[in-house]
Each structure stands twice: as structure tokens, then as C-alpha cells.
Amino acid sequence: MTISQENWGQGEPVHAAGDGGEPRSARLAVAVSRGALLALALKNLFFTILTIGFYRFWARTHVRRRLWGSVSIQGQPLAYTGRAKELFVGFLLALVILLPAFGLIGLVGALVPPTSVGAQMLFQGGVFLVLGVLGVMALYFARRYLLTRTVWRGIHAGQAGTLGRFMAIHIGYYLLLVPTLGLLNPWVQARLYNYRTGITFYGTQSFTAAASSRGLWLRWLICWALALLAYALFFYGYWPVMEWAKSLPEWQVAGLPPPQQPTPLFLPMGLGIALLPLAAIAYAFYNAARLARFTAATQLGDIRFSFPVSPWRLLLIPLVAGLIMVGIVIVAGLLGVLTGFGIAAAGGTPGLLSAIGPFIIILLAFAGISIVNLVWTTVAYMKLVARYLLIDNIQAAEDILNRGMPAPRRGEGLADALGDVGI
Amino acid sequence: MLEGFYEDRVSRRLVPVELTLDAGMLRIAQPDGRELDRWNPRTVAVLPAEPDGRPRFALAVDAHAALLVEDAGRFTALLQQAGGRAGKAHRRRREVPLLIWIGGATASTLLLAFFVLPMLAGILAPMIPEGVQRRLGDQVADLATMLLTQSTVARECVDPAGKQALDKLRALLPQSGVPDFRLRVIQVELPNAFAVPGHIVVTDGILKISPSPEAALAVMGHELGHIVYGHSMERVMRYTLTSTLVSLVIGDFGGGFMAVAVGRMVEAGFSQDQERQADTYAAQLLHQDGYSARSMAMLFEKMRAKIGDEGKFESWLGSHPQLSERIASLRAQPEPQPPAAEPALTAREWRALQGICATLSNPPVAR
Numbered sequence: 001m002t003i004s005q006e007n008w009g010q011g012e013p014v015h016a017a018g019d020g021g022e023p024r025s026a027r028l029a030v031a032v033s034r035g036a037l038l039a040l041a042l043k044n045l046f047f048t049i050l051t052i053g054f055y056r057f058w059a060r061t062h063v064r065r066r067l068w069g070s071v072s073i074q075g076q077p078l079a080y081t082g083r084a085k086e087l088f089v090g091f092l093l094a095l096v097i098l099l100p101a102f103g104l105i106g107l108v109g110a111l112v113p114p115t116s117v118g119a120q121m122l123f124q125g126g127v128f129l130v131l132g133v134l135g136v137m138a139l140y141f142a143r144r145y146l147l148t149r150t151v152w153r154g155i156h157a158g159q160a161g162t163l164g165r166f167m168a169i170h171i172g173y174y175l176l177l178v179p180t181l182g183l184l185n186p187w188v189q190a191r192l193y194n195y196r197t198g199i200t201f202y203g204t205q206s207f208t209a210a211a212s213s214r215g216l217w218l219r220w221l222i223c224w225a226l227a228l229l230a231y232a233l234f235f236y237g238y239w240p241v242m243e244w245a246k247s248l249p250e251w252q253v254a255g256l257p258p259p260q261q262p263t264p265l266f267l268p269m270g271l272g273i274a275l276l277p278l279a280a281i282a283y284a285f286y287n288a289a290r291l292a293r294f295t296a297a298t299q300l301g302d303i304r305f306s307f308p309v310s311p312w313r314l315l316l317i318p319l320v321a322g323l324i325m326v327g328i329v330i331v332a333g334l335l336g337v338l339t340g341f342g343i344a345a346a347g348g349t350p351g352l353l354s355a356i357g358p359f360i361i362i363l364l365a366f367a368g369i370s371i372v373n374l375v376w377t378t379v380a381y382m383k384l385v386a387r388y389l390l391i392d393n394i395q396a397a398e399d400i401l402n403r404g405m406p407a408p409r410r411g412e413g414l415a416d417a418l419g420d421v422g423i
Numbered sequence: 424m425l426e427g428f429y430e431d432r433v434s435r436r437l438v439p440v441e442l443t444l445d446a447g448m449l450r451i452a453q454p455d456g457r458e459l460d461r462w463n464p465r466t467v468a469v470l471p472a473e474p475d476g477r478p479r480f481a482l483a484v485d486a487h488a489a490l491l492v493e494d495a496g497r498f499t500a501l502l503q504q505a506g507g508r509a510g511k512a513h514r515r516r517r518e519v520p521l522l523i524w525i526g527g528a529t530a531s532t533l534l535l536a537f538f539v540l541p542m543l544a545g546i547l548a549p550m551i552p553e554g555v556q557r558r559l560g561d562q563v564a565d566l567a568t569m570l571l572t573q574s575t576v577a578r579e580c581v582d583p584a585g586k587q588a589l590d591k592l593r594a595l596l597p598q599s600g601v602p603d604f605r606l607r608v609i610q611v612e613l614p615n616a617f618a619v620p621g622h623i624v625v626t627d628g629i630l631k632i633s634p635s636p637e638a639a640l641a642v643m644g645h646e647l648g649h650i651v652y653g654h655s656m657e658r659v660m661r662y663t664l665t666s667t668l669v670s671l672v673i674g675d676f677g678g679g680f681m682a683v684a685v686g687r688m689v690e691a692g693f694s695q696d697q698e699r700q701a702d703t704y705a706a707q708l709l710h711q712d713g714y715s716a717r718s719m720a721m722l723f724e725k726m727r728a729k730i731g732d733e734g735k736f737e738s739w740l741g742s743h744p745q746l747s748e749r750i751a752s753l754r755a756q757p758e759p760q761p762p763a764a765e766p767a768l769t770a771r772e773w774r775a776l777q778g779i780c781a782t783l784s785n786p787p788v789a790r
Binding site: 088098155235248402407 | 432436485547576
């Protein structure tokens with residue numbers, strides 16, 4: 001039973017509702033029309049091009065509102081309460097940090113001699129490190145923003161924890177992965193999952209997770225060994241060409257013509273490529289087991305979760321997306337050829353059309369890929385979650401109230417400036 | 424311990440709570456001991472008054488939960504024990520309108536692109552040590568030569584008679600007061616020339632369409648102008664900075680492809696000024712040697728006849744000002760008084776220079 005404000009002066013307020021009650025289970029219901037989503041994506045694309053990109057904050061907000069609203073639990077839809085202006089302002093503030101940083105990287109890059117392999121590698125490594133640190137920072141802000149803008153039954157989700165600790169933990173574990181070539185991945189993923197889940201809350205209730213890497217090692221080792229073998233074979237086959245490319249500056253300094261480019265060893269390279277689908281299948285099996293175990297180890301107070309997802313379905317979604325994208329690239333290529341013929345037929349005057357034509361085709365291909373990501377991939381993953389995720393003891397959610405921690409006023413600026421955050 | 428109510432500001436649900444201090448934090452728990460929330464006492468403040476007149480405390484004016492306490496005095500005293508300030512109140516925020524954000528962002532982007540970044544490049548470029556510039560110039564000159572000649576080695580044209588004529592022409596360029604540079608001709612049909620720190624590279628294509636040796640001298644003078652003014656370093660820096668700005672502002676829409684195109688347009692606007700500067704430098708050089716700037720104008724007229732004047736769009740996209748404009752300003756230059764007694768090269772030397780690519784350097788030797 002809940003009291004309203006008028007009760008305040010009249011008697012003792014009582015407990016909020018929910019305590020106990022029949023244990024109930026629930027699934028996510030996803031009701032999204034791919035056609036309507038496609039129409040929205042096309043409208044967004046049109047305005048984004050028209051405004052040379054500035055509409056993207058509004059576009060993203062409209063898409064999120066649509067996606068969140070299409071998910072409901074126990075007949076109650078999720079809501080996305082973010083506003084485009086918050087994203088825009090957050091992005092402007094991120095620019096203040098990123099512009100000097102990227103400008104400096106660009107200037108140093110311009111001064112690194114293009115043919116000095118060592119200096120180039122050192123520079124690339126440095127850039128990779130800087131981007132990695134900025135990426136972790138962006139993850140913190142993006143996650144916090146998305147969670148605080150997610151509402152179910154009027155209760156806001158959120159993220160506790162400080163930026164410093166978030167960065168230290170993530171960078172620390174990621175650095176462990178580097179020298180082990182990713183061997184420790186299940187352990188690192190479990191640790192990071194527990195940390196990230198632990199700082200996530202839904203109203204006054206915090207999530208907790210006690211995931212471990214137990215039971216995942218065999219699947220991971222198979223996947224890891226296959227991927228490593230594939231890379232090793234590929235590089236072994238390509239090695240002569242790399243050696244040759246590395247020797248080029250020496251020949252140039254000596255003023256001599258370099259020897260002919262050697263042919264790569266096709267057999268090991270082919271074997272390496274052939275191993276990749278196997279590695280992908282092994283990874284899907286690992287990932288399905290990981291998702292199931294990690295989810296089962298997660299709690300929201302008395303609420304528990306299970307997610308026995310099928311590995312084949314996990315594999316199918318990116319596979320179909322990949323095929324659609326290959327189709328788009330082929331169509332774009334054909335369009336390019338046709339435009340070329342068109343110019344030739346028109347008398348071969350290389351005017352405005354030939355200057356802009358390829359540009360427009362590439363732009364449309366990129367737009368096509370992002371539309372596939374939304375209309376096919378994102379929706380497919382949402383339906384997958386709806387199909388397999390089971391929420392037990394959902395009645396305990398009625399005990400949960402909103403938390404007093406204020407939500408950030410600005411959007412995930414850094415993530416937007418660094419790269420697309422997906423949705 | 425203090426009693427009060429925890430209010431969900433969205434659903435307006437009220438829950439009785441007990442308030443205590445725990446490790447410097449305000450602990451909010453239900454009577455059965457279950458903790459609801461933990462607040463930092465330093466950020467807790469009273470909210471603007473509501474119609475019911477009851478004092479509410481929260482972490483921010485727009486927080487989704489608040490505390491209602493009957494004895495506000497005791498509650499503030501409790502907060503003060505943990506470092507909270509008395510009399511602190513959250514005020515309603517006034518939002519800055521979207522249009523002001525957009526206007527400010529546009530103004531500062533334009534200011535950066537057209538004023539601050541070019542200035543920064545102009546300041547930074549001379550600070551790059553001579554040695555670094557030279558090393559970079561050496562590499563870029565070789566790479567560009569290899570690219571233009573579509574060869575895996577940087578080969579230049581070294582026909583002896585042509586080389587002699589080239590040296591004679593070079594002697595007409597200033598010998599002191601300019602950075603040391605290497606001058607070479609490469610075998611490329613396209614009429615072109617470029618300068619990077621320490622290098623001037625001229626294609627034999629431009630020599631062949633030059634109407635006179637003075638025109639070829641003007642081409643070299645133009646490129647020397649770029650070196651003297653330090654244009655190439657400044658240009659690299661300006662391009663880097665503006666394209667960083669543009670790609671960040673436009674976002675990853677189009678996979679950065681759009682950013683390159685727009686960056687090029689912004690950058691082209693600046694380098695047109697540099698081309699004019701280099702043209703003026705070349706004209707002055709000719710003047711000092713006693714030759715007319717018309718010889719350069721005539722070369723441009725030939726180029727215009729060959730490729731036509733560029734349309735408005737192409738000139739905006741391209742890095743050079745329109746040929747007609749350059750021709751007009753060259754024709755407006757004063758004639759030298761008195762003019763030089765003889766041409767820059769004899770007819771024989773001029774033919775030799777135009778045929779300098781009969782012999783190429785570094786005949787390939789297989790190791």
C-alpha cells in the first residue's frame with residue numbers, strides 16, 4: 001500500500017508496497033516495427049546530410065526513444081528520457097578537451113618521417129594508448145548517461161562509482177590482457193562484469209554480480225588457440241612481403257632499385273583464413289556460455305535473472321548483417337561503375353558529377369551500413385534478449401524507489417566525439 | 424538518529440525512514456534496517472518551497488528523491504556534524520537556450536577554423552627545428568617523386584647539357600638570404616612543380632609548355648617563394664589542425680570521408696593566399712633580374728588554353744586561385760627598367776633544358 005501526500009498530516013505513513021507477494025517471473029516483450037524504424041532511419045539520414053552531421057544528436061535521441069519504448073516488462077514500457085540538447089552540449093564540452101589533444105596528435109604525426117618504420121610504430125602505439133584511455137573514459141560517461149536516462153515504472157536507473165576508479169580498474173585489467181595475448185580474457189571479463197554490475201543501480205536497489213570464469217576456460221582456450229593459429233598462419237604466409245617492404249628504405253638510401261616484390265605463401269595464408277569461421281563458431285559458443293553464466297550470477301536485490309542463449313542464434317545475427325553489408329558494398333560498387341559509364345556516354349567530360357559521384361556513393365554505402373546495424377542487428381539482438389532472458393521474483397521491483405543521486409545534465413560527449421556509440 | 428520520510432519525486436511515494444550518520448555519509452534506512460540510500464551531507468540542501476509548505480532536502484534541485492523531515496533544525500544540525508553547511512539551498516536552474524549554444528558553437532568553430540588555427544600554424548611552423556623540417560622534406564620530396572613518376576626509385580633528369588642550362592637558370596635565383604635547397608627536374612608529362620623544405624621539384628612537362636626560359640625561371644621562383652615564406656610546413660600544420668577540427672565537429676558521419684572533403688575546402692581557402700604570395704615573390708625576382716612578369720603570365724595563359732579556366736566550384740575545391748586572376752595580377756606588374764640585355768638562356772640552352780630528361784639518374788643496377 002502506498003500513501004499519497006494528503007495522508008501526511010492524518011496518520012502514520014506505512015511501508016511502500018511490494019513486500020513479499022507471490023513470486024512472479026517475467027520476460028521482456030519487444031514490439032518494434034522494422035518498417036517504421038527504417039522510415040525513421042531514412043528521415044534521420046536525410047536531415048543529418050542536410051545539416052552536415054549536426055542533426056545526429058536529434059537523430060540518435062529519436063531512435064533511442066523508439067527503441068526503449070518498444071521494450072516492456074509486465075506490460076510496462078521502458079522510457080528513454082534523454083534530450084538531444086544534452087547530447088549536443090555534452091559534445092561541445094568534450095570538444096574543448098579533444099580538440100587540443102587530437103590537434104597535438106595530428107601535428108606530431110605530421111612530423112614523424114613517413115618512411116621510418118620504427119618511429120611510425122612508436123607513434124601509432126602512443127596514439128593507440130591515448131585513444132584507449134580516452135575510450136575507457138568515454139565508456140564511463142556514456143554508460144552513466146544511458147542508465148540515468150532509462151526509466152521503468154517511473155524509476156530511473158543509474159551508475160554509481162567514480163571516474164578515477166572506473167578507469168583504474170578497466171585499464172589495469174586490459175593491460176593484463178596485452179602480455180598474455182588475451183589468454184586471461186574469461187577472468188578479466190568476469191572481474192570487469194562484476195565491477196560494472198556492482199556500480200549499476202535501478203532506483204534504490206543496486207545490482208550485484210558474483211560471476212567467475214569457472215566453466216568457461218575450455219571454450220575460451222579452443223577459441224583463443226584457433227584465432228592465434230589463424231593469425232600465425234596468415235602472417236607466416238605474408239612474412240616475405242613484409243620483410244621486403246621493410247627493406248625498401250635501405251634500397252632507396254643506397255640509390256638502387258629494390259628487388260621484385262616476393263609472392264606471399266598462399267597455402268598457409270589460405271589455411272589461416274579457413275580457420276577464421278571455426279574461430280568465430282568457437283567464440284559464439286564461448287560467448288553464449290559466458291552470457292548465460294554471468295547473467296545467472298547477477299541479482300537486483302531479490303530479483304534474479306537467467307539467459308540461456310543459443311550460440312547458433314548469437315552467430316546468426318552478425319552473419320546475416322555481414323551478408324547484407326556485402327550486398328550493399330556490391331551495389332555501391334556497381335553504382336560506381338554505372339556512373340563511370342554514364343560519364344563516358346555523356347561525352348567523357350569529367351565535370352562536377354565525376355568529382356562528386358564517388359563521394360556520394362561512399363556516403364550512401366556508409367549510411368546503408370549504419371541503417372543495417374539499426375534495423376537488422378540491433379532489433380535482432382533485442383528480440384534475442386526477449387526470447388531468452390527470464391526475470392525471476394519481479395514482484396520485488398515494487399519495493400524500489402527512485403534514488404536521490406542527481407543525474408548528469410550533459411550527454412555522453414566524449415563517446416560521441418570519439419566514435420559512434422552504436423545506438 | 425532522526426526520523427523522516429523518503430519521497431520518490433516521480434511517483435510521490437513516501438516511505439518512513441531513519442536518518443543516521445555513517446562514515447561521514449547520511450544513511451537513509453527503512454525502520455526494518457534495510458538501507459535505501461546514502462547521501463553526501465555536504466551536497467544536501469533545502470529545495471525551493473512547494474505548495475504544501477513542507478521543507479524538503481535533496482542532493483540536487485532535479486534529483487528524483489527528497490527527504491521530508493519534521494524538525495528541519497535538528498536535521499541541519501545533523502548535517503553540520505558531517506561537514507554540511509547551514510542555510511544552503513538548491514536553486515532552480517535557468518537553462519541556456521539551445522539557440523545560444525548553437526550560435527556560440529558556430530561562432531567559435533568559425534573563429535578557430537579561419538583565425539585561431541591558421542595563426543597557430545604560423546606561430547608553430549617556424550619553431551620546428553630546421554633539421555626536422557629538412558629530413559621530412561627529403562623524404563616527402565622522394566616519395567612524391569616516386570609517386571609522380573610511378574616508379575619505385577626517385578629518379579631525376581640529368582642530361583648534361585640540360586643540367587648545365589638548369590644550373591645557369593638557378594644562378595639567376597637569389598644565392599644568399601634564402602634557405603639552401605636542391606633543385607631537380609623529374610620526368611612527368613603533367614605540368615607541375617612543388618616545393619617542400621629543402622627541395623624544389625619541377626616536372627619536364629611544365630618546362631615543355633613554358634613559352635620562354637624566363638617562364639621556367641618564374642616557376643622556380645614561385646616555388647622558392649613557398650620555401651622562403653615557410654609555406655609548406657605551415658600548410659602541413661594548418662591542414663592537420665583544421666582537418667582535426669572539422670572531423671571532430673562533423674562527427675563520424677560518413678566514416679570521416681566527409682571530414683576530409685570539407686577540411687580540404689577550408690584549407691584551400693588559405694593556400695590560395697600563399698599562392699598569391701609566391702606569385703608576387705616570383706614576379707619581384709624576375710623584375711630584379713630584368714625580366715618581365717609577363718613571361719609567367721604567358722605560361723598561365725598557355726595552361727588556361729590547355730585545361731580551361733576552372734569553374735567556381737572547382738576553384739573553391741582546388742588549392743590554386745583561378746588562372747585568370749593570377750594572369751591579371753601578373754600583367755599588372757611594372758615592367759623592369761632597363762630590361763635585361765639578353766634572355767635567361769640561349770635558344771640552344773633552352774632546348775637542352777626542355778630535353779633534360781633524355782638521361783635519367785641512377786641507372787638501375789641489379790644487385
